[in-house]
Amino acid sequence: MKLGVLTLVSGALVAAAALGVTGCSSSGSADSLALAGATSSSGAGISSSLAGNYQVVTLNDARDLTFNQLLGINNEGIIAGYFGSGAAGHPNKGYALVPPFAQRNFLNENFPGSVQTQVTGLNDHGVTVGFWSTQNTANMTNNNFGFYWLDGHFHNVNFPASDNASPPVNQLLGVNNRGIAVGFYTNNQGSNRGYEYDIWTRQFTRVLVPGAPAGLKGPSLTAAAINDSGDVAGFYNKTASQVDGFLKLRSGRFLTLAFPGATMTQAFGVNDSGEVVGSYTTGSGNSAVTHGFVWHGGTFATVDIPGATSTTINGLNDENDLVGFYTDAKGNTDGFLALP
Numbered sequence: 024m025k026l027g028v029l030t031l032v033s034g035a036l037v038a039a040a041a042l043g044v045t046g047c048s049s050s051g052s053a054d055s056l057a058l059a060g061a062t063s064s065s066g067a068g069i070s071s072s073l074a075g076n077y078q079v080v081t082l083n084d085a086r087d088l089t090f091n092q093l094l095g096i097n098n099e100g101i102i103a104g105y106f107g108s109g110a111a112g113h114p115n116k117g118y119a120l121v122p123p124f125a126q127r128n129f130l131n132e133n134f135p136g137s138v139q140t141q142v143t144g145l146n147d148h149g150v151t152v153g154f155w156s157t158q159n160t161a162n163m164t165n166n167n168f169g170f171y172w173l174d175g176h177f178h179n180v181n182f183p184a185s186d187n188a189s190p191p192v193n194q195l196l197g198v199n200n201r202g203i204a205v206g207f208y209t210n211n212q213g214s215n216r217g218y219e220y221d222i223w224t225r226q227f228t229r230v231l232v233p234g235a236p237a238g239l240k241g242p243s244l245t246a247a248a249i250n251d252s253g254d255v256a257g258f259y260n261k262t263a264s265q266v267d268g269f270l271k272l273r274s275g276r277f278l279t280l281a282f283p284g285a286t287m288t289q290a291f292g293v294n295d296s297g298e299v300v301g302s303y304t305t306g307s308g309n310s311a312v313t314h315g316f317v318w319h320g321g322t323f324a325t326v327d328i329p330g331a332t333s334t335t336i337n338g339l340n341d342e343n344d345l346v347g348f349y350t351d352a353k354g355n356t357d358g359f360l361a362l363p
Contacts, residue, residue, distance in 0.1 A: 078362045079328070084118060084129045093120070093346040093358035095144040095197065095292070095338035102346055103142040103151055103338075104358055111161040117142035117153055124360075134170050134177050144197035144204075144248070144338070149173060150222065152195035152204050166190035169206050171198065171222055182208040182218055182227055195220065197248035197292070205230065205246035205255055212239055217246030217257055230255055232269075233277050244269075248292045248338070256293040258301070268301055268318075282316060282323050290318075292338040300326075300336035300345060315347055328359065 083091040087106040090113070095103040102120040107113045117132045117140035133140040134155035145151040151172045158165035168191070169180040181193040192209035202222040207215040217230035230246040231237075244259035253273035261267045261279065268280035268290030282288045282303035290301040299318040304311050315326035315336035327334045331349035338346045345361040 080124075080360050080362075082120065082124055082358045082360055084120075085126050086116070086129075087113070088355065090356045091358040092141075092348040092356060093337065093360065094142070096340050096344055096346045096360070097145050097147045098340045098342065099147060100340075100344070101145060102360065103145045103153070104346075105141045107139070108356070109139065109159070109163055109165075111159055111163075114159045115139040115141050115156075119145070119151060132172065134168075134179075139165065143195065146198050146200045146202075148200055148202075150198050150202065152198045152206070154194040154206075158190070164190065167192045167194055169193040169195040169204075169220075171195060171204060173222070178222075180204070180206075180220055182206075182216070182220075184208055184210065184216070186210045186212075188213065196246070198222075199249045199251045199253075201251060201253075203249055203253065205249045205257070207245045210239075214239075214241070214243035214260075215245045216241075217244040217255075217259075219246065219249065219255070230257070230271065232259060233275065247290060250293050250295045250297070252295065254293055254297065256290040256299050256301075258289040268299070270297070270299055280318055286311070288316075291336070294339050294341050294343070296341065298339060298343065300339050300347075302335040317345075326361075 082093060084106040090108040091104060091106045093102050093104040100122045104120060105115045105117045107115045109115050118129045119132050119142060121128045132142050132151060137155035138159045139156040140153060142151050142153040154167045154169050156165040156167055171178050171180060180195055188209040188211055195204045195206035198204040204220045204222060207217045209215055219228045219230060230244060232242055232244060235242055242260045245257045246255050247257040249255050255271045258266055258268045266287040268288040270278045270280060280288055280290055285303035285305055286307055287304040290299050292300040302313050302315055304313050306312055313333035313335060315334040317324045317326055326336055328349040331351055334349045336345050336347040343363050348356050348358050351357055
């Protein structure tokens with residue numbers, strides 16, 4: 024389903040900024056891609072922005088306008104996300120957001136008995152994935168358990184490991200149309216161990232860096248997304264101080280994605296065309312800035328919301344619709360959708 028330019032409705036939508044895009048190749052040379060936007064009114068109390076061929080809209084659940092993250096979008100235009108910062112008294116609450124994206128279209132999705140839930144990914148066949156917790160502690164160190172939701176039922180998923188962190192951390196972050204989910208668990212050394220999980224056979228498979236040490240010496244790795252070809256995107260500790268994104272092709276080929284000049288690159292989404300989205304960080308400490316990116320065929324493009332202090336692209340579909348979140352001038356975290 025090609026969403027195109029939406030007819031926006033009142034409710035949860037708030038004003039959106041223009042989408043700024045600049046580009047460079049993986050070798051660091053600049054390209055000519057640059058989009059400028061013109062703001063237009065789209066409904067009562069709502070504004071959107073047309074940036075080049077993109078319409079960009081901020082989408083926040085009115086139950087917490089200070090913190091929303093949109094994490095995945097399928098080819099039907101349904102979005103996975105959650106509200107709530109996770110601080111004590113502000114628990115994560117999961118939702119699926121369906122067109123036309125009014126407040127009534129934020130559909131609650133929370134694991135039964137959970138204190139917190141994040142819905143992190145979904146496919147085109149009614150499967151959503153995420154993680155949940157029984158805790159909402161002041162230090163935000165909470166147990167995490169993976170899940171998938173199918174046909175109205177939640178299913179708990181946790182990698183069968185004997186070296187779990189305490190409290191345990193398991194998260195499912197993406198799922199493809201073949202029912203293969205990806206995620207990670209954290210071991211008692213504090214390292215993430217990425218894996219695939221087949222919903223139909225209930226089998227786990229580790230996602231590894233070819234040629235890297237095995238066991239405890241292996242690099243920390245998070246598997247964040249998978250497309251229908253079985254290509255997996257995510258990020259890993261290339262060295263003790265360097266985090267890079269990756270795209271591991273079904274063939275076994277492993278591509279490291281490192282934005283030129285960045286101190287950290289993380290890949291969060293991949294579609295069936297092999298286009299990857301995520302974020303990269305420049306600077307460090309108080310001077311660190313997070314930018315969104317789109318990568319395809321060896322070329323990076325930076326995607327920033329003008330006026331935002333940070334931008335993250337977390338998911339995309341086969342129509343190249345983008346979802347993510349940004350930090351606004353007030354310090355709020357806002358979800359957004361960008362439509363080509």
